[in-house]
Amino acid sequence: MSLNNSIQSADKIENVVTQYSDMLFKISLVILGHEADAQDAVQETFIKYMTKAPTFNDDEHQKAWLIRVATNICKDMCRFRRRHTHIDIDQLSDYYETPESAGILEAVLLLPFKYKVVIHLYYVEGYDIKSIADIIGISVHAVKKRLQRGREMLRIEYKKEDLIDEGTRFKKDTLTDTCQE
Amino acid sequence: MKEQDLKKTLSQIHAKSDMSKEIIDNCNMVAEGGNTPKKKGHMWGISKGAVIAASLAVVVLTTTVYGEAIYKTIQQKIVIGNSNLRITSEQKTDGELIVDIDNIDVSVVTEDGTKKDVNIQVEEYATLEDAQANIPFTIELSKFLEQGYIIDKIDVFDMGDGDGKSAGVYLSKEGEEDVYVHAVPEGALNHVMSSNVEKVEISIPEQAEIAEAEIRIDDSPLTYSLNYEHDGVDYKVMPMSGEEQNGLQEIVDSYK
Numbered sequence: 152m153s154l155n156n157s158i159q160s161a162d163k164i165e166n167v168v169t170q171y172s173d174m175l176f177k178i179s180l181v182i183l184g185h186e187a188d189a190q191d192a193v194q195e196t197f198i199k200y201m202t203k204a205p206t207f208n209d210d211e212h213q214k215a216w217l218i219r220v221a222t223n224i225c226k227d228m229c230r231f232r233r234r235h236t237h238i239d240i241d242q243l244s245d246y247y248e249t250p251e252s253a254g255i256l257e258a259v260l261l262l263p264f265k266y267k268v269v270i271h272l273y274y275v276e277g278y279d280i281k282s283i284a285d286i287i288g289i290s291v292h293a294v295k296k297r298l299q300r301g302r303e304m305l306r307i308e309y310k311k312e313d314l315i316d317e318g319t320r321f322k323k324d325t326l327t328d329t330c331q332e
Numbered sequence: 333m334k335e336q337d338l339k340k341t342l343s344q345i346h347a348k349s350d351m352s353k354e355i356i357d358n359c360n361m362v363a364e365g366g367n368t369p370k371k372k373g374h375m376w377g378i379s380k381g382a383v384i385a386a387s388l389a390v391v392v393l394t395t396t397v398y399g400e401a402i403y404k405t406i407q408q409k410i411v412i413g414n415s416n417l418r419i420t421s422e423q424k425t426d427g428e429l430i431v432d433i434d435n436i437d438v439s440v441v442t443e444d445g446t447k448k449d450v451n452i453q454v455e456e457y458a459t460l461e462d463a464q465a466n467i468p469f470t471i472e473l474s475k476f477l478e479q480g481y482i483i484d485k486i487d488v489f490d491m492g493d494g495d496g497k498s499a500g501v502y503l504s505k506e507g508e509e510d511v512y513v514h515a516v517p518e519g520a521l522n523h524v525m526s527s528n529v530e531k532v533e534i535s536i537p538e539q540a541e542i543a544e545a546e547i548r549i550d551d552s553p554l555t556y557s558l559n560y561e562h563d564g565v566d567y568k569v570m571p572m573s574g575e576e577q578n579g580l581q582e583i584v585d586s587y588k
Contacts, residue, residue, distance in 0.1 A: 176347035
């Protein structure tokens with residue numbers, strides 16, 4: 152089924168934004184660690200969708216395209232971000248409910264870009280490894296390695312969080328760089 | 333950390349209720365010919381990207397080997413997204429370009445319309461060892477040299493203003509296209525692409541110790557390149573002729 156072939160119509164845009172904006176915001180926030188930046192990334196993704204008006208085989212194809220474009224935009228934003236731009240986990244308090252969730256989110260945000268993306272797609276979006284490989288354009292082997300390495304790093308970071316909890320926790324001015332590759 | 337806790341935490345993230353409406357309104361505005369919506373987040377270091385773009389452009393302008401033929405191409409390339417760069421240069425009647433290689437001034441117009449004057453210091457070195465002694469990161473040229481390319485020279489750019497240093501390496505091989513490699517520490521800007529870019533990712537053999545590479549292809553010459561990251565340094569590889577992509581393809585093939 153061909154969904155489109157020129158600039159997208161207003162109705163179509165509205166439907167696609169309504170359907171996918173939350174999903175794209177989630178992944179953009181995890182990558183960028185900043186609410187307004189994540190919203191910019193989602194906005195830019197939909198503008199590309201509208202102006203490029205790509206043709207899709209089905210809804211899954213369309214969803215995968217949107218994820219790929221959004222993650223590439225986030226990656227570019229990371230590259231263009233000034234060095235030493237950091238985020239404060241406290242600024243994301245709207246997006247976690249408990250101190251434990253804050254710790255987990257902070258650990259995820261500390262992961263390098265490439266690990267965050269595969270972990271998010273695997274655990275949150277429920278994609279299998281082959282689909283993730285197709286979406287982000289790397290080999291199945293590379294996805295497996297990133298998942299494995301990401302989990303290891305997450306465990307290490309989360310343990311560090313626990314240690315901080317026991318000591319100087321809620322000093323909470325801990326700044327983290329979310330955009331390391 | 334249990335996987336279910338991870339999933340639960342990330343699943344709790346939701347966009348604010350008014351975001352979708354705002355995006356739809358902005359898309360409609362663009363569709364009707366309006367301006368691209370103003371960004372809410374960080375200024376994405378456009379001026380810094382422009383600086384590196386300028387460094388690349390100036391390098392090409394000042395390299396007599398590559399000459400006048402690409403001058404107009406460079407002029408086109410100086411527009412990056414919403415930024416505009418102007419590089420001051422003079423052209424003699426015999427076609428030779430005059431640019432001060434040791435001290436380059438460029439004007440940058442950033443996304444918010446602010447003008448910024450940037451001064452780039454350039455030091456030229458004949459060998460990689462000499463250049464290496466003057467930059468705070470290690471340059472590894474991977475398989476290029478194995479292919480028979482030799483180094484013509486290395487320029488080290490000091491962006492000043494806390495933006496750090498980067499390096500440009502000129503490689504040549506008889507009968508092959510000259511190649512320019514720009515190396516920037518990870519986290520700094522390393523590409524100068526316009527927004528109209530197609531991306532292709534390719535796999536790299538593990539023994540090369542490079543996880544992945546991507547080719548960015550744009551409409552205009554000199555904006556296609558091979559980008560990869562290795563050991564904390566981002567590399568951008570550009571064939572110098574700017575006429576066709578054969579040189580780049582050979583580089584890419586060398587990784588297969």
